[in-house]
Amino acid sequence: MPSPVLHVVGARPNFMKAAPVLRAVEALGVRQRLLHTGQHYDAALSDVFFRDLELPQPDVSLGVGSGSHAAQTAAIMVSLEEVLVAQPPPMVIAYGDVNSTIAAAVVCAKLGIPTAHVEAGLRSFDRSMPEEINRLVTDALADLLFVTSPEGMDNLAREGIAVERLHFVGNPMIDTLLRHLDRLDAAAVRARLQVPERYVVATLHRPSNVDSLRAAERLVAALGEASRRLPVILPLHPRGRSMLESAGLAELTGVRVIEPLGYVDFLSLVRGSAAVVTDSGGIQEETTVLGVPCLTLRPNTERPVTITHGTNRLVTPEQLPDALDAALAGGQVPRGEGPPLWDGHAGERIAAVLAEWLRA
Secondary structure, X not given: OOOOEEEEEOOHHHHHHHHHHHHHHHHOOOOEEEEEOOOOOOHHHHHHHHHHOOOOOOOEEOOOOOOOHHHHHHHHHHHHHHHHHHOOOOXXXXXXXXXXXXXXXXXXXXXXXXEEEEEEOOOOOOOOOHHHHXXXXXXXXXXXXXXXXXXXXXHHHHOOOOHHHEEEOOOHHHHHHHHOHHHXXXXXXXXXXXXXXXXXXXEOOOHHHHOOHHHHHHXXXXXXXXXXXXXXXXXXXXXXXXXXXXXXXXHOOOEEEEOOOOHHHHHHHHHXXXXXXXXXXXXXXXXXXXXXXXXXXXXXXXXXXXXXXOOEEEOOHHHHHHHHHHHHOOOOOOOOOOOOOOOOOHHHHHHHHHHHHHHO
């Protein structure tokens, strides 16, 4: 009997991408195992997502926890190597651009184990972002690259990746969104959280925004101006909380800070919002499909398709108030039919390619 393929996940964004692939691979009868590195390790950041997304419990949990990029990546590599040596899989599937992703790619390359990268080809062209380094290295090492949008294919071609390794499959994160769309009940979440009918959702966690007091002060000032338009609901990631509080976040009466939410509750809140202010990658994609105006507090994005086909706009903190006024006036709407192949079937396409590769 062939050994099972191994899916490696470690952080919240991975879970939404892995869920449809796991279901589709199982439907094809391919044996598989799930390994959770523990990069996001508390219930609010991990366990609740497994429940919401109906993910199977991991077969292996490394429990690496937090740390610097080097310490966390190294810990994952050491523990993952032990697992792979003890039971080598025919293929390891890694997701997204987190430290778990690059750790899996490097360990597998050294052990001669083939890898597949789900969400390949995204580029911000900003190497000050840790995620950009993770994307570049993982794509250079992967044997199968599953690409979510057309510009990703162009990026990989420019980097000299052999065309036979590339597969344009669509976006599995959107598979997950469409699967759970009927469960997104904005009214119920508003009632439970006592949120007014019209509000803005904000999420902030990126190092460039929350790791220095000056950057945090700019964000807090921008959120204060935004809250003069509408109340701002901020589910706050542990990362950056102390810096934002040092910058005066608690003094903003129009900004309500709440704990991180599970997948269904958070996207219910987003679906019912007038606009979203974020520095996240995945939320740019989800708001594109939900038709919610998204103002991204970054100078660049690795997901430009959300600008050309969706509701996303890049802004500086200083530009946020005027951009929010324009969004609330109806100035940001999806363009056309949306990004190609964001149709809820990316997981099935990925599974089909995996199954064919394993047969070959």
